[in-house]
Amino acid sequence: MNQADVIIKQEKISEQKPSQLAEFWARFSKNRGAVIGLSILLFLVFIAFLGPYLAPYDPYQSNMPESLQAPSVSHILGTDELGRDILSRIIYGSRISLKVGFLAVGFALTIGVFLGALAGYYGGKVDNIIMRTMDIMLAFPSLLLAIAFMTALGRGIENAIIAIGIVSTPHYARIVRGSVLSIKENEYIQAARAIGASDFRIIFKHVLPNVLSPIVVRATLGISSAILETAALGFLGLGVQPPFAEWGAMLGSGRGYFYNAPHIVLYPGLAITMTVLAFNLLGDGLRDVLDPRLKQ
Amino acid sequence: MVFLVMHLFTADPAAIMLGQHATTEQINALRQSLGLNDPLYVQYGRFLVGIFHGDLGRSLMTKTPVINELLARFPATFELALASVCLASLIGITVGIIAAVKQNSFFDYLSMVGALLGVSMPIFWLGLILIVIFSVNLNWLPVSGRIDVGMEPLTITGSYIIDSLVTGNIPSLISALKHLALPALALASYSTAIIARMTRSTMLEVIRQDYIRTARAKGLAEKVVVIKHALRNALIPIITVVGLEIGTLLGGAVLTETVFSWPGIGSFVVNGILASDYPLVQGTILVIATIFVLVNLVVDLFYAYLDPRIHHS
Numbered sequence: 001m002n003q004a005d006v007i008i009k010q011e012k013i014s015e016q017k018p019s020q021l022a023e024f025w026a027r028f029s030k031n032r033g034a035v036i037g038l039s040i041l042l043f044l045v046f047i048a049f050l051g052p053y054l055a056p057y058d059p060y061q062s063n064m065p066e067s068l069q070a071p072s073v074s075h076i077l078g079t080d081e082l083g084r085d086i087l088s089r090i091i092y093g094s095r096i097s098l099k100v101g102f103l104a105v106g107f108a109l110t111i112g113v114f115l116g117a118l119a120g121y122y123g124g125k126v127d128n129i130i131m132r133t134m135d136i137m138l139a140f141p142s143l144l145l146a147i148a149f150m151t152a153l154g155r156g157i158e159n160a161i162i163a164i165g166i167v168s169t170p171h172y173a174r175i176v177r178g179s180v181l182s183i184k185e186n187e188y189i190q191a192a193r194a195i196g197a198s199d200f201r202i203i204f205k206h207v208l209p210n211v212l213s214p215i216v217v218r219a220t221l222g223i224s225s226a227i228l229e230t231a232a233l234g235f236l237g238l239g240v241q242p243p244f245a246e247w248g249a250m251l252g253s254g255r256g257y258f259y260n261a262p263h264i265v266l267y268p269g270l271a272i273t274m275t276v277l278a279f280n281l282l283g284d285g286l287r288d289v290l291d292p293r294l295k296q
Numbered sequence: 297m298v299f300l301v302m303h304l305f306t307a308d309p310a311a312i313m314l315g316q317h318a319t320t321e322q323i324n325a326l327r328q329s330l331g332l333n334d335p336l337y338v339q340y341g342r343f344l345v346g347i348f349h350g351d352l353g354r355s356l357m358t359k360t361p362v363i364n365e366l367l368a369r370f371p372a373t374f375e376l377a378l379a380s381v382c383l384a385s386l387i388g389i390t391v392g393i394i395a396a397v398k399q400n401s402f403f404d405y406l407s408m409v410g411a412l413l414g415v416s417m418p419i420f421w422l423g424l425i426l427i428v429i430f431s432v433n434l435n436w437l438p439v440s441g442r443i444d445v446g447m448e449p450l451t452i453t454g455s456y457i458i459d460s461l462v463t464g465n466i467p468s469l470i471s472a473l474k475h476l477a478l479p480a481l482a483l484a485s486y487s488t489a490i491i492a493r494m495t496r497s498t499m500l501e502v503i504r505q506d507y508i509r510t511a512r513a514k515g516l517a518e519k520v521v522v523i524k525h526a527l528r529n530a531l532i533p534i535i536t537v538v539g540l541e542i543g544t545l546l547g548g549a550v551l552t553e554t555v556f557s558w559p560g561i562g563s564f565v566v567n568g569i570l571a572s573d574y575p576l577v578q579g580t581i582l583v584i585a586t587i588f589v590l591v592n593l594v595v596d597l598f599y600a601y602l603d604p605r606i607h608h609s
């Protein structure tokens with residue numbers, strides 16, 4: 001067999017072999033939980049993007065004569081203590097919850113991956129300083145630490161994103177450090193070092209792509225935690241401030257009226273549960289799909 | 297860390313203490329007397345010395361020592377957290393074991409869907425829903441507080457349940473238990489789900505081991521195989537999760553106590569945050585983090601008891 005035949009045969013084999021993406025999708029689509037989670041999530045993203053066109057009323061427009069109305073044809077989910085339409089507020093609230101969830105995790109990912117990669121790759125003093133700081137942060141229940149940061153930074157969406165992002169950072173740093181430690185002595189990393197690749201190039205081009213799976217899984221589950229923490233901060237009056245239609249803040253402001261009008265707390269809570277459930281289903285599914293032991 | 301975070305405070309504690317009508321001179325004089333004009337490392341040194349003397353500073357709201365406020369409220373939070381961790385462990389471990397033993401059964405699917413909902417539901421929302429169902433509609437349980445007015449037992453430990461039991465005060469015990477039921481249930485929901493999922497997955501790994509097959513082959517009853525052979529070996533990861541969940545419970549207590557007006561540390565710290573009372577927030581978070589670390593230490597020490605192969609030298 002000459003060289004050309006070998007090349008043709010190799011090309012045929014590569015044509016027959018499904019791409020990584022196709023293989024991933026084949027495994028993903030068989031996971032019922034993950035598909036349900038993704039479907040709910042796509043629905044929520046759709047609602048969030050088209051919120052202004054879908055909401056039947058202005059979510060910030062008070063209408064006192066119609067306050068605390070039970071669900072009816074004109075207000076499908078009823079009205080709140082200021083007569084605002086709860087469905088419209090929930091639709092607008094999806095934009096805030098998803099925004100805070102994604103941005104807080106994005107913040108934590110950026111810092112956590114960077115610190116974890118540095119600690120794992122360089123080891124020694126750098127590792128000690130970074131990881132002991134992360135350990136100290138992990139010694140605090142995350143909600144309490146987020147509360148402490150919010151107390152220091154002040155209330156508002158941006159500060160909620162920063163506070164939740166900071167308290168989530170150690171989780172990513174730990175995962176990345178562990179993964180970097182396990183692969184940094186591999187031959188292909190040593191080969192890259194031998195041909196003179198810079199540390200920056202080795203970390204970002206060769207190390208990080210190989211630790212992507214655990215990060216993706218953790219980030220997906222992290223968004224659900226971020227949404228729950230945002231709602232908790234909003235409920236305590238520390239997060240997103242009125243009149244913004246944030247789900248946790250809606251529950252907080254509805255507390256004084258829910259004896260007579262339970263719908264005022266029922267639907268925002270259901271919206272939080274459904275969103276968190278979607279990310280949890282997707283995260284659990286991704287973990288199963290991306291786990292190399294289950295690929296065999 | 298708590299000290300650093302709290303000193304990033306934008307609000308000036310002296311200005312808060314003196315109120316809106318204070319002059320700049322008065323604020324400066326108070327800052328000087330409180331030592332707030334000193335360099336950060338001097339303030340930190342003073343803070344550390346204070347901690348070792350049991351002094352966490354004075355609350356800006358109540359003007360009393362933070363440690364006294366915390367000690368007065370600690371039994372309420374302890375009672376709630378202990379009830380929740382017992383409830384979560386009891387339900388979580390039992391459901392996890394049954395789900396693993398009856399893998400792929402209707403009970404298994406139902407319990408795991410329930411567990412998934414448990415980790416997805418905000419506990420403060422569940423608390424509100426429980427109040428609507430059991431207090432407002434069914435009128436079975438009280439909405440808030442720790443005990444009915446005038447029913448407080450003689451104070452020995454500060455825990456109404458323990459004190460009622462010790463003094464044999466049954467009406468107080470019933471009242472305290474009724475008040476505790478809903479907050480404990482709401483607080484335990486998340487941890488129950490986590491413990492149930494962990495127990496199921498660990499038990500599934502253990503019951504496939506050779507020694508379990510051997511135990512069955514010896515003719516042991518299934519109950520003995522599951523409880524004595526499988527559960528004992530699955531307990532270490534379960535206990536680890538229970539220990540970690542105590543941190544979640546302490547964080548969750550802030551929310552649950554706010555929903556049920558439970559007079560513990562959690563609701564107190566929320567008021568402190570809203571009033572920008574930084575010595576109170578700083579002291580409370582420090583105390584809760586210390587409890588969290590101590591619980592994890594106890595869990596570590598417990599490993600040696602559960603698995604004789606583990607020795608702490």
